[in-house]
Amino acid sequence: MSPSQKLNAPKSDSFILSNVRLVDPAAGIDGPRELWIENGKVREVAEKGALTKSGAAKGNELPELVDGKGLTCAPGLVDVHTHLREPGFEYKETIGSGTLAAAAGGFTSVLCMANTNPVNDNPYVTKYIISQAEHHAHVRVYPVGALSKGLKGEQLAEIGKMRDAGIVAVSDDGIPVMNSYLMRKALDYCKTWDLPIISHAEDANLVGQGVMHEGFHSNCLGLRGIPAESEEIIVARDIALARLTGGRVHFAHLSTRQALEHVRRAKQEGLRITCEVTPHHLVFTDEDVSDYDSNFKxxxxxxxxxxxxVLKDALKEGVIDCIATDHAPHAPRDKDVLFEFAANGVVGLETAWSVGVGLIDEGVLSISKLIEVLAVNPSRLAGIPAGTLKAGSLADLMLTDLGAMNDFSSASLNSKSKNSPWLGKKLKGRVVATFVEGKCKWNS
Structure with a gap:
């Protein structure tokens, strides 16, 4: 399939997706397959040609055929770290625009963080997000509830009520929880429902007014640095608290080799610890800040x-469980300022898959391992029905042309915000189509 072609989207609720390479690590499949999709679920997965041949031989009327020749089919990707900005910051992103970006990137489920306005620290905001998603989302949206009221790190949020309303995890992401006693209480409390706590692992006192990694390049650029130890200290503390309470800790966007050593040892000990890495931390370094481009902040x-x-090695070895985008949209007024004053974060839903394909070409990951860290493991972490295309599962899937090139530009991004470090770059691996419950939500 050439880069200019589109998939002929099915017109009915029952269709056979044929001529695809199916990669489904949870089912142990990597090879030519046909998938029969019916009423939003995978009815059957068969060897190439088996469904069409058996139906024709029996004289049965075949479902609609959708030809995926040259394409790779995989379970829809799951992002456990997305900022959709709604409610309160719709000038940066909305549930509609953010989930369209997700669909364009092959994601069929996203977990949205709680740092909205008002903060998602009570069941009313949780229900509002779910209601908005039901009306405007292009993919599935699962809210993450705040750990503390107002993200202030002083009192626990209404975790139990939010859980009943539909949250799947708890986090003050964007702000580290510096109160160790509060973190202990949260771990004890969340253990009741087996809810993971997503930890933003930075010691706020060490971060201070820092704006980039502390080292040679921060000294050269005259920018205040953030030492690697700021991450290591909180990772070590939260592992100790997980050991104390038996609770689940998932570390967001780990970036240092010191922190990963703590995670490695905690896993060997059998503690309930998981972690993620972002695409940008796998590709860029502090050297890329040299032009003071705030898209690298x-x-x-x-x-x-x-x-x-070390991050790549840990991903290959399974020490890192997930790749998560930390999709953080910001308007120009938040980014087009001096580097020191620019908001932190970049958009990433539409580039993550292509960055992953680059890791395949580097020999860091196989395609099965890439699907594992972008779909299988994230779905297990969140406890949601995704990550596989076995018979009977939801027909949430993505189709990709692994060899097609993407030219990423402000015009090509579907996110409302364009703060991407990949602008002007060409990356291999194009998402051709994304289906949620058998419905085509993106067709390139």
């Missing part, structure tokens, strides 16, 4: 080449 900051190497 994020929290935690970009680290060293040595850290990037």
């Amino acid at each position: 994020m929290a935690p900051p970009l680290r060293t080449h040595a850290d990037v190497t």
Whole structure:
């Protein structure tokens, strides 16, 4: 399929997706397959040609055929770290625009963080987000509730009521929880429902007024630095609290080799610890800040080449469980300022898959491993029905042309905000189509 072609989207609720390479690590499949999709679910998965041949032989009327020749089919991707900005910051992103970006990136489910306005720290905001998603979302939206009221790190939020309203995890993401006693209470409380706490691992006192990684390049650029130890300290503390309480901790956007060593040892110990890495921390380094481009400013900051190497090794070895985008849209007024004053974060839903394909070409990951860290493991972490296309599962899937090139530009991005470090770059691996419950939500 050439880059200019589109998939002929099905017109009915029952269709056979034929001539695809199916990669479904949870089912142990990587090879030519046909999928029979009916009423939003996978009815049957068969060897190439088996469904069409058996139906014709029996004289049965075949469902609509959708030819996926040259395409790879995989379970829809799941992002456990997305900022949709609604309610309160719709000038940056909306549930509609953010989930369209997700669909364009092959994601069929996203977990949206609680740092909205008002903060998602009570069941009323949770229900509002779910209601807005039901009316405007292009993919499935699962809210993450705040750990503390108002993200202030002083009192626990209404976690139980939010859980009943529909949250799947708890986090003060964007702001580290500095109160160790509060973190302990949260872990004890969340254990009741087996809810994971997503930890933003930075020591706020060490971060201070820092804006990039502390080291050679921060000194050269005259910018205040953030030491790697700011991440290591909170990771070590939260692992100790997980050991104390038996609770679940998921570390967001890890960036340093020191922090990963703590995670590695905690997993060997059998503690309930998981972690993620972002695409930008796998590709860029503190050296990329040299032009003072605020699209390279994020929290935690970009680290060293040595850290990037360790992150890739940890991903390959399974120490890192997920790739998560930390999709953080910001309007020009938040980014087009001096580097020191620019908001942290970049958009990432539409570039994550292509960055992952680049890791395949580097030999860091196989395609099965890439699907594992972008779909299988994230769905298990969130406890949602996704990550596989076995018979009977929801027909949430993506189709990709692994060889097609993407030219990323402000005009090509579907997100309302355009703060991407990949603008002007060409990346391989194009998402051709995304289906949610058998309905085509994106067709390139």
